[in-house]
Amino acid sequence: MKKTLLLSVAALMASTALASAQGVLNLYNWGNYTSPELLEKFTAETGIQVTVTDFDSNDTALARIRQGGHGFDIVVPSDTYIQTWINEGLFVPLDMEVVTNHGNIAPQWVDVEFDPGREYTVPWAWGTTGVIVDTSVYSGDINTADVILNPPPELAGRINVIPEMSDVMAISIYYHGGERCTDDMDILRQVRDTLVSAKPNWLALDYGAVDSYAAGDFAAGVYWNGASMRVRLQNDNFAYGYPETGYPIWMDNAAVLADAQNPENAMRFINFILEPENAALISNFARYANGVTGAEEFMDEVMRDAPEIVVPEELVAAGRFGQSCPQAVNDIHTQIWTELLQ
Known part of the structure; x- marks a missing residue:
C-alpha cells in the first residue's frame, strides 16, 4: 500500500512537471531586442510563459549553444552565421503544420542565400x-x-x-x-x-x-x-x-534549436511572430524593419520616414x-x- 501510494505521488509529480514544462518557452536573443508587449500578448493568447536570456554577440551565442545543456528553445542569430548553425545540426526544420504563417514572410526574404526557402529560420528584424x-x-x-x-x-x-x-x-x-x-x-x-x-x-x-x-x-x-x-x-x-x-x-533570424526542451511551444512562437501585427511589435520596440508582409500598417508612424530606416x-x-x-x-x-x- 505504501509502495503504491509512493508510486502514485511520483506519477502525480511527474505529470505536474510535464504540464509545467509545456507552459514555458526559453528565448535566447540579443540584449534589449525583445518587446515586452510581444511576450505579454503571446502569454495571454497561449498561456505559455516566456523567459528571455540575452547574448551580446553572434560568437557568444554560437559558443553557448555548442556547449549544450543551455535549456534554450529559440535563438536569434544574424544571417552571416546561419549556415554554420545549420551545418552543425543546431537547428531543426520548421514544422510547417504549426508554422502556418510561413507565407507571410515578405517575398524578398524567402529564398535567401543563408536559408533557401526558409526551411529553418524566419525573419526577426533587419x-x-x-x-x-x-x-x-x-x-x-x-x-x-x-x-x-x-x-x-x-x-x-x-x-x-x-x-x-x-x-x-x-x-x-x-x-x-x-x-x-x-x-x-x-x-x-x-x-x-x-x-x-x-x-x-x-x-x-x-x-x-x-x-x-x-x-x-x-x-x-x-x-x-x-x-x-x-x-x-x-x-x-x-x-x-x-x-x-x-x-x-543584415538580418537577424529566429530558429528552433535541435535540443530545445519545448519544441512545440517554440514552433508556436515562431508562427506567432509571423503575424503582421506581432512582427510590428518587434519593430516598434527595437526600431528595425521586420521582413513580414503587411506589418507596416501596424508600425509606429515615426518609423515610416525615419532617416535611420529610409x-x-x-x-x-x-x-x-x-x-x-x-x-x-x-x-x-x-x-x-x-x-x-x-
Whole structure:
C-alpha cells in the first residue's frame, strides 16, 4: 500500500512537471531586442510563459549553444552565421503544420542565400550598420567611416564601437576598397593597421549604449540603425550616417534549436511572430524593419520616414548584404580582431 501510494505521488509529480514544462518557452536573443508587449500578448493568447536570456554577440551565442545543456528553445542569430548553425545540426526544420504563417514572410526574404526557402529560420528584424554622431559636437560629414577610423579631434576619445567583429571588419574592408570576404592580404593588412591605429581614439566597445549616447557619454560610434533611432528619440542631437564606401545590411533570424526542451511551444512562437501585427511589435520596440508582409500598417508612424530606416537614395548602392565567408577568411578576420582587442 505504501509502495503504491509512493508510486502514485511520483506519477502525480511527474505529470505536474510535464504540464509545467509545456507552459514555458526559453528565448535566447540579443540584449534589449525583445518587446515586452510581444511576450505579454503571446502569454495571454497561449498561456505559455516566456523567459528571455540575452547574448551580446553572434560568437557568444554560437559558443553557448555548442556547449549544450543551455535549456534554450529559440535563438536569434544574424544571417552571416546561419549556415554554420545549420551545418552543425543546431537547428531543426520548421514544422510547417504549426508554422502556418510561413507565407507571410515578405517575398524578398524567402529564398535567401543563408536559408533557401526558409526551411529553418524566419525573419526577426533587419537593418544596417553605420555610424552615429552627436552633431552638436561634430558638424562635418557623417556619411563616412572616417568618423570612426580616422576621427576628427573633437570626437577622439568619445567614440564607442560595437564589439561585433563581422560589422566592424566589413566597414573597415569596404573603407579600403575590398569586398566582405576578400582574401587580399594587402587590403587585410591595411584593415588591421587602420583598426589598431584608430583604437586609441575609442573610449569603449559596448553593445548596450543607447542610454549612454542619449546622456552624452559618447559622441560617435559604430552602431545599428534601429538603436541609433532610439538614441535620437531621446536626444535629437544625434544623427545616423551611412558610410559612402560601404556599410553592412543584415538580418537577424529566429530558429528552433535541435535540443530545445519545448519544441512545440517554440514552433508556436515562431508562427506567432509571423503575424503582421506581432512582427510590428518587434519593430516598434527595437526600431528595425521586420521582413513580414503587411506589418507596416501596424508600425509606429515615426518609423515610416525615419532617416535611420529610409536610406538616402544616393547611398542605397553602398549598402551590401552579408556573406558567409570561407573558414580561411574567417580565421584571418579573427586574428585581426583578436589583435585589436588585446
